[in-house]
Amino acid sequence: MSVTDRDIVSALQGGLPMVAAPYAAVAASLGLPEEDLLARLEDMQATGVIRRIAVAPNHFKLGMTANGMTVWDVEDARVAELGAQVGALPFVTHSYERPRALPDWPYNLFAMVHGTTRDQVEKKRQQIAAILGPVSRANDILYSTRILKKTGLRLRRKGPTCSD
Structure with missing residues (x-):
């Protein structure tokens, strides 16, 4: 995984920002054109680095108790x-x-x-x-008696271990 791809995963692992153009906002925060971000995400899905980007709703807050x-x-x-x-x-x-x-x-x-x-x-x-x-x-x-923390894998940066 390249440094840029790792940065993308790190930027997205907490969820997309709640703005009109979330991918554009993430791309801007990484100094990338939005098209590059989307192409890299598509490549990471195609190669199995990431499985999906999906919504994880809080069913309790939606009334599904x-x-x-x-x-x-x-x-x-x-x-x-x-x-x-x-x-x-x-x-x-x-x-x-x-x-x-x-x-x-x-x-x-x-x-x-x-x-x-x-x-x-x-x-x-x-x-x-x-x-x-x-x-x-x-x-x-x-x-269910309570809702548990719903998160995916969280990356930790230990230093440069890959290149772009």
Whole structure:
């Protein structure tokens, strides 16, 4: 990673500025033309240096105070296929496969659901259950009791270790 790319990641890791032209503001703070900043971001995404630039909303502040991680024990041979279907639901914010921790934790498919009430979340959970059908042998839901700090990777500068 070049020094400039590292500077870009460092400048963006705390979020975009709340201004009309956020990329232009970041580019100006780095002494770059906006087009160069955008091209470097595109290159970093294409090469996998960064996965994405996305909004991380505070669901509690948006009124979504009943937030539950639904967990499912799905047949291994079908978890990828069914997980993709679950993840495509408009009310699922993220869905992923995790290894089981047997014998205590049989669940291998996780899907986060948000709502204003637990009843609303339970109805969404039932929609997921309908998709999974008998392939899901067990499920549960873990409700959030507080919001945790949401941040991505934070770079620390230790000195010049790369060049432009």
